[in-house]
Amino acid sequence: MSVTVSQYVLKVSSRCDLACDHCYVFEHADQSWRHKPRNIDTRTARQAAWRMAEHAGEHGLSRVHVVLHGGEPLLLGYDGLRRVIETLRSLIDPVTRLDLRIHTNGVRLDASLCGLFSEHGVRVGISLDGDRAANDLHRRFASGQSSFPQVRRALALLRQPEYRHLYAGILCTVDVRNDPIAVYEALRAEAPPRLDLLLPHATWDHPPYRPPGSPTPYADWLGRIHTRWVADGRPMPIRFFDSLLAAWEGRPSGSEAAGLDPVDLLVIETDGSWEQADSLKTAYDGAPATGLDVFSHSVDEVAEHPGIAARQAGLAGRCPTCRDCELVRACGGGLYAHRYKSGSGFDNPSAYCAELKVLIPQVISHPSPVASTPEREGESMVRHTLPATAFDMLAAGPGDAAAMEVLADSRCSVNRVLVAQVASVLDGRNGELQRAAAEGWELLAALDRQHPGVVSEVVSYPYVQAWAAHCLREDPGESLELDRAHVAGLAAAAAMRAGLEIELLLPVREGLSHVPGAGALEVGGNVGPVTVVRIASSGVSSRHGPGEWRTIRRIDAASMSFTVDDLDPFRDCHAWTPAGRLAPTDWDAWQRGLTASCQQLAVELPAYAAAMAAGLRSVVPMRLGARHRQSGTSRHAVGALAVALPGDVEMLSELLVHEMQHTKLAALSDLIDLVDASDDARFEVPWRKDLRPVDALLQGTYAHLAVAELWRVRSGHAPDGRARELFDTYRAWVENGIGTLLSADSLTPAGERFVGGMGAAVEAWADDR
Ligand code: SF4
Ligand code: SF4
Numbered sequence: 006m007s008v009t010v011s012q013y014v015l016k017v018s019s020r021c022d023l024a025c026d027h028c029y030v031f032e033h034a035d036q037s038w039r040h041k042p043r044n045i046d047t048r049t050a051r052q053a054a055w056r057m058a059e060h061a062g063e064h065g066l067s068r069v070h071v072v073l074h075g076g077e078p079l080l081l082g083y084d085g086l087r088r089v090i091e092t093l094r095s096l097i098d099p100v101t102r103l104d105l106r107i108h109t110n111g112v113r114l115d116a117s118l119c120g121l122f123s124e125h126g127v128r129v130g131i132s133l134d135g136d137r138a139a140n141d142l143h144r145r146f147a148s149g150q151s152s153f154p155q156v157r158r159a160l161a162l163l164r165q166p167e168y169r170h171l172y173a174g175i176l177c178t179v180d181v182r183n184d185p186i187a188v189y190e191a192l193r194a195e196a197p198p199r200l201d202l203l204l205p206h207a208t209w210d211h212p213p214y215r216p217p218g219s220p221t222p223y224a225d226w227l228g229r230i231h232t233r234w235v236a237d238g239r240p241m242p243i244r245f246f247d248s249l250l251a252a253w254e255g256r257p258s259g260s261e262a263a264g265l266d267p268v269d270l271l272v273i274e275t276d277g278s279w280e281q282a283d284s285l286k287t288a289y290d291g292a293p294a295t296g297l298d299v300f301s302h303s304v305d306e307v308a309e310h311p312g313i314a315a316r317q318a319g320l321a322g323r324c325p326t327c328r329d330c331e332l333v334r335a336c337g338g339g340l341y342a343h344r345y346k347s348g349s350g351f352d353n354p355s356a357y358c359a360e361l362k363v364l365i366p367q368v369i370s371h372p373s374p375v376a377s378t379p380e381r382e383g384e385s386m387v388r389h390t391l392p393a394t395a396f397d398m399l400a401a402g403p404g405d406a407a408a409m410e411v412l413a414d415s416r417c418s419v420n421r422v423l424v425a426q427v428a429s430v431l432d433g434r435n436g437e438l439q440r441a442a443a444e445g446w447e448l449l450a451a452l453d454r455q456h457p458g459v460v461s462e463v464v465s466y467p468y469v470q471a472w473a474a475h476c477l478r479e480d481p482g483e484s485l486e487l488d489r490a491h492v493a494g495l496a497a498a499a500a501m502r503a504g505l506e507i508e509l510l511l512p513v514r515e516g517l518s519h520v521p522g523a524g525a526l527e528v529g530g531n532v533g534p535v536t537v538v539r540i541a542s543s544g545v546s547s548r549h550g551p552g553e554w555r556t557i558r559r560i561d562a563a564s565m566s567f568t569v570d571d572l573d574p575f576r577d578c579h580a581w582t583p584a585g586r587l588a589p590t591d592w593d594a595w596q597r598g599l600t601a602s603c604q605q606l607a608v609e610l611p612a613y614a615a616a617m618a619a620g621l622r623s624v625v626p627m628r629l630g631a632r633h634r635q636s637g638t639s640r641h642a643v644g645a646l647a648v649a650l651p652g653d654v655e656m657l658s659e660l661l662v663h664e665m666q667h668t669k670l671a672a673l674s675d676l677i678d679l680v681d682a683s684d685d686a687r688f689e690v691p692w693r694k695d696l697r698p699v700d701a702l703l704q705g706t707y708a709h710l711a712v713a714e715l716w717r718v719r720s721g722h723a724p725d726g727r728a729r730e731l732f733d734t735y736r737a738w739v740e741n742g743i744g745t746l747l748s749a750d751s752l753t754p755a756g757e758r759f760v761g762g763m764g765a766a767v768e769a770w771a772d773d774r
Contacts, residue, residue, distance in 0.1 A: 008308035008317055011458070012070045012270040013057055014283065017045045017089055019275045021077040023110050024147040027178060029206045030076060035286035035293060042275045044081050049277040050089045052299045054096040060304035061101040065503035065542075067462035069097055070104040073127070074272075074283075079113040083121060090125045098561060106130060106173055110144070111159030112152055119168045123611050126564030126618060128173035128406060131159055133195070135177060135188030142180055160195045170405060170615035174199030174244075181214070181222040185229045193240060198394055198407045201244040202227060204262070206287035207356045209346035224363035231364075235371050242392040242407065246368050253335035253369040264337045265323075268316035271307060273299060279307045284342035288351075292342075315351075316341060324352045332365045391676060396755075400762025402710050403612035404669055409619035412672040416643050417465040419675065423473035424449075424464050427489060437535040438486040441510040445493025448509060452499045459502045463495055466522040467622050467645035472575040474641040487512055487534065491574070494519045497540050504542045510535050514574055517555075520545055522623075525572045527553040558592060562600040563607035564618040569595055569626060570645070576625045579647035580637040584626040595626060598650055602658040609718045610662065613711055617665050620644055620672075624661075636660040638667040643675070655719075662715055666708040679703060679756035688745050691738045699751040703760070706742030709735050710763055717770060739767055 019041040021031065030038055045053075061069050071093060073086070081089065090105065097103040107122065111131040122129060133156050134140045140153045163172040175197040177188065192200055204223060207213040219225050231246055244260060251257065252264030261268060261282060272280040277299040285292040295310045307313065320328055327338040338344060339355025346353050355361060395408035404412075428446040431439065453460040463469070475481060476488050490512035497520045500507055511518035513536055517525040526545045528536050529552070537548040544554040557568045570576055571587050587595060607614040622644040627635055634656060635649035646664040651657050673679070680699045687696035690705055697705065713735035720728040746752060746760045 008267070008269075008313065009064045009066060010060060010269055010271050010304050010308055011066050011068060012072075013053075014072050014074045014270065014272040015045070015050070015053060015089075015093075016041075016075060016272065016274045017050070017073050017078045017086070018075040018080040019043060020080060021075060021110070022080060022112055022146070023077065023144060023152055025143045025145065027143045027180075027205055029284065029286045033206060033287040034211075034289045036290055037274075037286075037294065038076070044085060045089065045275040045277075047088050047092065049275070049299065050092050051096070052277060053273045054093045056299050056304055057093075058096045058100045061097065062542075063305070063504060065456055065459045065501075066101050067458045067502070068102045068104060071097075071106070072130075073105075073107040075109075077110055077112070078107055079109050079118065083117060086118070087121055090121070090127060094125055098566070102566065104128075108132070108176070109159075110152065110156065112155040114159035114162060116162065119162060119171060122171050123168065123607075126615070127171070129163060129171050130173040130176060131156060131163070132176050132178075133160070133192065134180065135183055136191035139180065139183040139188050139191070142183065143178070157195075164196055167611055170403065170612040172198055173406075174201065174241075176201045176203060178203045178205055179223065179226060180205065181216065181226045185226045186233060189230045189233055193237075196394070197241055198398070198405050199242045199244060202230070203245075204340070204343070204357055206284055206340075206342060208288055208343060209353060209356050211287070212356055221360040221363045223357060224360035224367075227360075227364055228367050231367060231371070238393055240392075241394045249335045249365055249368045250371075252337065253365075255334075258337070262337075262340045263335060265319045265334065266337075267319065268313070268341070271304065271313070279310075281310075281312045282341065284340055287342050288345040292345075324354060326354050326358075330354075332362065335365050335369055336361050391673075396673075396677075396759070397762050399669065399673060400759045401766045402666075402714060402763070403610070404616045405612070406615065406619050409616050409669075412669065412676070413465065413620060413644075415676050416470070416672055417461045420464045420470050420473065421461075423470060423477065424492065424495065427473050427476045428492060431489065431492070436486070437510070437533065438490045438512055441493045441512055441535045442486075442490040444510055445490070445496040448496040448507075449492065449499055452496065452503060452505075456499065456503045460499050462502065463498045463522065465622075465644070466498075467642040468570070468573040468575045468578075469495065469521055470643065471578045471639065471641045472521075475575060475578075487514060490535070491519065491521075494521050497538070497545065498523050500540045501542055501545070506539070506541050508537055508539050508548060511538050517572070517574075518545070519572065519574055521573060522557065522568060522570075524554060524556040527555060555586065558596075560596065560599045560603065560624070562603040563614060565603045565607075565614070565621060566618070567621045568623045569599065570623045571626050573623075573625075576623075576642070576645070576647075578639040578641050579625065579627070581627040581635050581647060581649065583647065584628045584649075587626060591626075595650055598654060598657050599624065601654045602661055605654060605658050606662060609658070610711075610715055613662055613665070613714070616669065617661070620669060621646065621665060624648060626650065634660060636664050638664050638671065640671045643668050643672045659712055659715060662711045663708045666711045667704055670704055670707050674700070677755050678753050679759055681751050681753060684751040686749060686751060688749065690745075691741050699746070699749060702742060702746060703756070706739055706746065706760075707763065709738045709742065710766060713739050713770075714766075736767065736770065739763070743767065 019038045020043050057069055106128045108130040134144055137153045141151045144152050175192055179202055215222050248258040248260035248263035257266055258264030272283055274280055279295045279297045280293040297307050323338045327333050339357055343355045343357055344351045344353045391411045398405040399408050431443045431446055472491050493511050501523055513528055513532055516529050518528055519525045526538055528547055539546045557570050557572055559568050576583050625647040627647050627649040629649040634651055637647045648660050684699055688702050690697050716728050716732035716735055720732045743760055743764050
């Protein structure tokens with residue numbers, strides 16, 4: 006079985022401006038940094054990016070994660086970082102979605118670097134070990150001077166509204182000599198969107214420092230934080246705890262330190278050498294080396310290295326003690342590096358085994374998430390948790406990447422269940438349409454086993470939800486067989502993304518065979534209800550002669566990437582009539598308008614733009630009617646917006662940000678009840694003449710919160726003009742909506758918290774009156 010890799014650590018500097026005495030790069034067994042170039046050069050960065058893109062393209066990967074790392078990556082400097090970032094974006098973005106991050110000690114982070122990261126969508130993680138005393142224990146300059154003030158300044162910068170969307174979280178290395186609650190409180194005070202607590206690297210040869218007293222000091226220390234965190238309502242995700250819980254519940258752990266998932270990560274050093282995970286530096290000198298490099302070896306070749314292959318074996322790859330352990334599903338035997346012992350190599354339990362046996366039962370006995378999708382009877386639905394900070398970020402208006410990720414994952418799970426429900430009635434015995442549907446479903450299920458990420462990407466396309474909801478309606482209409490056979494189009498889309506070259510049967514609808522999210526093949530009106538098509542990664546062709554392949558076009562601008570879908574047969578679920586296929590001149594106008602709007606939003610509302618980059622999958626062009634502004638969303642197509650192209654970019658930006666609020670809130674409402682659905686009360690709203698139900702009141706208020714913020718920013722450039730008037734109008738609408746919502750008896754407790762968060766965002770505008 007071929008191994009795919011979607012996570013990379015790219016070392017852009019091999020030196021550091023700090024001299025932390027617990028650093029595994031410089032202070033542990035592996036000393037290879039001494040022979041590495043100080044900084045990566047452009048040729049090496051380019052070759053590394055090309056290798057990643059090549060692998061993603063060949064394997065149809067839906068996303069690649071790259072962390073810029075060191076040593077200290079900011080030592081590369083502004084120009085060097087810009088070159089590396091632009092190289093990665095230019096080579097990987099055209100192939101797949103690139104989640105780009107940097108992990109830094111924060112000492113050199115400043116506004117110009119944040120501006121660079123904002124421009125290119127690079128999220129920033131910072132190392133901090135707790136309060137000043139805890140941080141000073143290890144994280145010092147070579148002179149002995151503390152790094153604490155500089156790191157706090159970096160974190161304060163990331164909390165500023167214009168950079169908040171870049172803030173990825175804090176990594177803290179545990180030291181049991183510190184007071185755990187003081188560390189927790191200090192880290193929490195920095196408002197990280199995510200926190201990770203790392204066990205200090207240790208092996209059986211070099212066991213963890215354990216002070217006299219308890220035999221399990223790390224379990225005691227982390228256990229106290231866990232107890233406090235649960236009592237506080239889990240104010241931010243803590244990755245180590247969440248990973249253990251996820252693995253125990255059968256979900257991907259998202260971490261090397263928990264669970265049995267195959268390892269999917271490679272490191273590229275500044276000289277272009279491929280290495281295994283950095284944590285192996287703690288085992289012995291040369292442990293992470295592979296002897297391969299980006300100039301001579303592809304990712305596929307590195308993936309065959311015995312060190313990588315050994316970590317694909319799941320339970321079978323664990324030592325006999327771990328295989329028999331009742332906690333292995335959550336623990337996975339601990340971090341690979343921590344299993345090392347001279348003589349038996351990595352075939353041992355973790356050097357932290359004793360503490361993991363105490364900590365894990367505590368963590369898995371507290372499964373209650375802040376919010377979760379309900380388990381539906383008879384359906385296998387993955388549970389999704391929305392951390393409190395992510396919920397509050399959404400309430401404040403934009404939301405952040407963590408929140409958008411949970412909403413997207415939740416949407417994918419819901420769509421998977423809906424598609425499976427449609428497929429559950431297929432038998433393939435009567436006629437060509439049924440056969441196309443049954444064969445398509447069979448192919449999709451097979452692809453899901455080999456390329457689950459590809460299938461997730463396909464089924465989470467917004468109009469897949471609209472299609473499934475249509476098929477599952479009580480009155481689905483007369484073309485139900487044709488509609489159900491659309492599942493073959495999903496299989497075709499997944500096969501295309503996976504790079505397969507196959508033939509399959511697709512239904513024909515008004516002369517077109519549709520591949521959702523990709524395009525449609527024009528086969529003409531004289532064929533039957535189905536046709537055989539050839540799938541290739543470049544497009545779809547007809548087995549029976551010429552046929553034009555119409556691609557669904559994309560916008561890639563300001564870190565946003567979405568389709569402009571003028572083909573999907575199920576896009577007609579919005580309030581207005583969709584336009585037909587755009588003629589080339591019309592497409593030019595759309596492309597110009599949408600690109601300019603995305604760029605404008607990235608400058609005017611970077612946090613909203615970042616959420617849009619994470620959540621917007623498609624824009625559907627609408628036919629312009631009598632009204633000068635038309636736009637809409639549908640609860641059955643979360644992640645898609647429908648817009649009629651207005652005459653100016655300013656208005657288009659406003660419509661996009663307005664509709665994106667609707668789709669975010671629809672996704673959130675699928676996860677958490679914000680209003681009492683049985684309440685039939687109707688309310689006056691200032692933006693419409695008719696009375697509105699409570700969910701529409703909440704939707705309108707939330708959309709206008711973003712629009713008011715947009716005009717607030719615009720009025721900063723023209724304080725006395727039209728922008729100021731519009732800001733005042735929208736702010737009054739939002740205040741009115743919030744007041745009505747809070748005085749009605751229609752909100753759930755979560756809804757009250759959400760509306761309270763909106764109110765706090767409005768109060769922050771007080772100085773603008
Ligand atoms: S900041 Fe990071 S890379 Fe630098 S010495 Fe400290 S732990 Fe090592
Ligand atoms: S708790 Fe110990 S024995 Fe059990 S899986 Fe973890 S390391 Fe292995």
